[in-house]
Structures are given as C-alpha cells and as structure tokens.
Amino acid sequence: MINTTNKLIREPRITLVGAGPGDAELITLKGVKALQTADVVLYDALVNDELLELAPKNAVKVYVGKRSGDHSYSQDAVNKLMIDYAINYGHVVRLKGGDPFVFGRGFEELDYAASYSIPAQVIPGISSSIGVPGMQHIPVTHRGLSESFWVVTGTTASHQISPDVYQAAKTNATIVVLMGIQKLGEIAEIFKNEGKHKLPVAVIQSGTTNEEKVAIGIVDTIAEIVEEKKITSPALIVFGEVVSLHPQFAPIKEFYAIVAEE
Numbered sequence: 001m002i003n004t005t006n007k008l009i010r011e012p013r014i015t016l017v018g019a020g021p022g023d024a025e026l027i028t029l030k031g032v033k034a035l036q037t038a039d040v041v042l043y044d045a046l047v048n049d050e051l052l053e054l055a056p057k058n059a060v061k062v063y064v065g066k067r068s069g070d071h072s073y074s075q076d077a078v079n080k081l082m083i084d085y086a087i088n089y090g091h092v093v094r095l096k097g098g099d100p101f102v103f104g105r106g107f108e109e110l111d112y113a114a115s116y117s118i119p120a121q122v123i124p125g126i127s128s129s130i131g132v133p134g135m136q137h138i139p140v141t142h143r144g145l146s147e148s149f150w151v152v153t154g155t156t157a158s159h160q161i162s163p164d165v166y167q168a169a170k171t172n173a174t175i176v177v178l179m180g181i182q183k184l185g186e187i188a189e190i191f192k193n194e195g196k197h198k199l200p201v202a203v204i205q206s207g208t209t210n211e212e213k214v215a216i217g218i219v220d221t222i223a224e225i226v227e228e229k230k231i232t233s234p235a236l237i238v239f240g241e242v243v244s245l246h247p248q249f250a251p252i253k254e255f256y257a258i259v260a261e262e
Helices: 029-036 049-054 075-089 106-115 128-135 163-168 181-192 222-228 241-245 247-261
Strands: 013-018 040-043 060-063 091-096 120-123 149-153 174-178 200-205 213-218 235-239
Touching (some): 013 029, 013 075, 040 075, 075 091, 200 241
Parallel strands (some): 040 091
Antiparallel strands (some): 200 213
8 A cells, every 4th residue: 555655554464373393394385475475573482593584584573582481572562562563564474383373372462463453364383292293203193092182281371280281191192291391200290190100201302303302211211211311491292102103112112021021
C-alpha cells in the first residue's frame, strides 16, 4: 500500500513458524517461504542460526532467548515486541524451535496478535518429541511394543515435576519428557516406584545437530550413564520398550539375559 508521500506502508501480519528440532534442513518448505518474505524475525535460542540466512538481508533479526536457564525476554515482552514490530515493519516471523504448539506457548502469541486484530497464521514444525527419537531410529510407537505415546514436560513453571509424569509412568505408553534433564534422577525414581527398573531409556542432547549426544540405558542406570557422558540441556528423555530397538541397547539386553540365566 502506498500513502500520499509515496512511502511504502506494509500491512502488519504475523507468522508463527516451527523451525524443527535443530537441523536447519528439517524446517518445512512453507516455513522457508515465510522466512523469505519476513521484514522481522524474532527467534528463540534453540533455532538453528542457518535459518536466519533465509530471511532477506535487510530484515531485522531479534534474539529473544527462551531456553532452560536463559529467558532473555519474558513471554509478555516477546508478545509486545511481536506486535510493535508488526505495526512498524510489516511481516513478523516468530521463529520457534520444534513446533509452536508443543510446549512453545504458540497459542499465547496467536491470541495476543488477535487482541490487536493483527492477522496471524501458523506453520507447524517437526516436534523434537517425535523427530529427535526418530532420527535415532527410535519410533514412538511400534507394533507389539507401544500403542501410544505421551509427551510431557519434566518441570512446571514452578520448577516442580509435572503431575503428568506420575500418571504417565503408570502406563505402557512411550513417554517422551521434554525439559526434564535437570530432574532426571527424580523422574527415574518415579518409574522405579512403578516397578519399571529395567525399562529402556534414551536421553538425547541437541538432537539432529552436530552436537548430538546419546545415552542409552535402563531406568536403574540412566542417571549414572548421563553423568558419565556429561549430557546436559537441551535434552529429551524417552522411556519405553521402543528404546530397546536402538542398536546401543543390544549389549544391555544381552547382559541382562546372561544375568537372568545365572
């Protein structure tokens, strides 16, 4: 739209884009197209920097933090930045790790945009809860092993273990725990209390990236293995029989088979 002074005025709009689990190539084609038309990119800590190169050179790129132990901006501040940039610059791409609606607070941002009558759309991303185990050849469901999966947060806003973890541990489903690495020992105890001492577990740090680390074990041993391998955040935890399909679990299975025979 052109005003009377011939100055270009861009219509404000917002696109929430899921950047995927880490590898830049795992973003969707639609997400790439959104970035290519961005006037502003507001991006989180877990977003691969390579994706910023897809935006026009003159686009404004603003880091807004949002990772464990690093909240450079509060959610309220991010919401306000998103609106201010949309009004003053035009198309704001809110680039979020994984999928915007899987522990990404995407709907809060969508709702905030609506309160200002600013058009917004959502472009889903590959959630780390599925994509990261999948890249390690760990399916979240598999015939004969798991008929469903839960995705739960390890800790609540008050830094307590989510009550959902206690409920999840009672099921036979695959349990994917996000944001739980700092409380791995406590979470493992919850599974032990359900008699699942030998349930296979995988912990994957920085999945799908060059910094990826993997620890494979059982509930009884996983905390020790993670400590030995110096695995830290960002990492996710997978509890379930499906982890037994990972190649690194074969020697563990063989060891316990020998112990059982003895």
